[in-house]
Amino acid sequence: MSDVHIIDLSSPVDASFWEPDPVIHEILTPAEGARHMAEEMKTHFGIDFDPADLPGGELLSLDTLTLTSHTGTHVDAPSHYGSAGTYGVPRHIDQMPLDWFLRPGVVLDLTDAGTGVIGVERIEKELARIGYRPRPLDIVLLNTGASRYVGTPRYFTDFAGLDGPATDYLLDLGVRVIGTDAWSLDAPFGHMLRTFQETGDRSVLWPAHFAGRRREYCQVERLANLDALPEPFGFQVSCLPVKIAGAGAGWTRAVALVGQ
Incomplete structure (x- = not known):
């Protein structure tokens, strides 16, 4: 372990931060x-x-x-996405396999995405740029640049999330844990609701979360410090969730292990 460099990828639980549900x-x-x-x-x-x-x-x-189980860096369990899944009964956070949360990681630089949605084309472009294709059970981290707003109201409104096809694209590769430095893996509430009101298309409402009703997977939300990763892949991610019985999420001290 002496040759392993540990990079903290977690945002703090801080009662001085602005939160919709104050700590x-x-x-x-x-x-x-x-x-x-x-x-x-x-x-x-x-x-x-x-x-x-x-x-x-x-x-x-x-x-x-x-505080809520979604305050600070945390892992969403399948039971967070809905009470029933097409694959069976969604599992709570204390029931998830721990080996999902200690795996090789890859970080995608999506800091140019702005506010709104990230589609398949943008994911494919970044994977081609770094020359890597995620393998089954790799942990994919999305660096959207949102973490610079941690502690302020903008953190909850100014970020980019995956659309439905982009979420399915990663799950099709065998990924079971997707992380983001944003407040949500979906686009901001306001963006989704405006798009729905303009189009009447229900598929734009929480598509990343609702994908978890069809396919069992976990999200890690509210990561930080993704810019500190020296390379886009070649590191391990540890994001073991706290064992809260019957909960839809659990806090995690997410870190990257570099140099293993």
């Missing part, structure tokens, strides 16, 4: 933690102890957070 982060200091623990030990176990007996009157700090 609440409550902190007990070590002194407050000592008093809290004394009360808990008395209430639940009938044990008395005086926090003043502790060095400095301190025990341990304690962080309590209120």
Whole structure:
């Protein structure tokens, strides 16, 4: 492992960031933690102890957070996409095979996409440019440039997502985990809804997510630092999700392992 360089690909959970569902982060200091623990030990176990007996009157700090499982860098499970799949019952995040989330990675530079949708032609063009064809179970990462807006309202409105055919194109190659530095693997809500209102075409509504009702796969959303990857392929991605029972998503500390 001494020759492996670890690159952090995760955005933080930060209560100071602008979020549609704000993060609440409550902190007990070590002194407050000592008093809290004394009360808990008395209430639940009938044990008395005086926090003043502790060095400095301190025990341990304690962080309590209120947030969604889609805050920060996270992995979406098939059950997030709908209650039923044409392939069977969608699995929750704690049921997914772990070997999906430690695999060779390839990053696609799509920073010129702007706001809207990314189609098959743009994906094929980038794969041809880097001279690589994803193999089954490779993890494909989309660098759209959206991460520069993390923490601001623009992060939720100014990004590009895959259209339905582009999602199916990657899944046809055997890819089962697709990651993006954007808030969503789909285009922004406003863009999708305007297109639907103009065309009446329901296929433009959440096509990347709804592809997961037909084909079992996972998304990693809200990645960061994809520009730091030295090459477009030749690295491993680790994005093991937190094991939340019965959940449609789980947080991950996604990293790239370079030099293995």
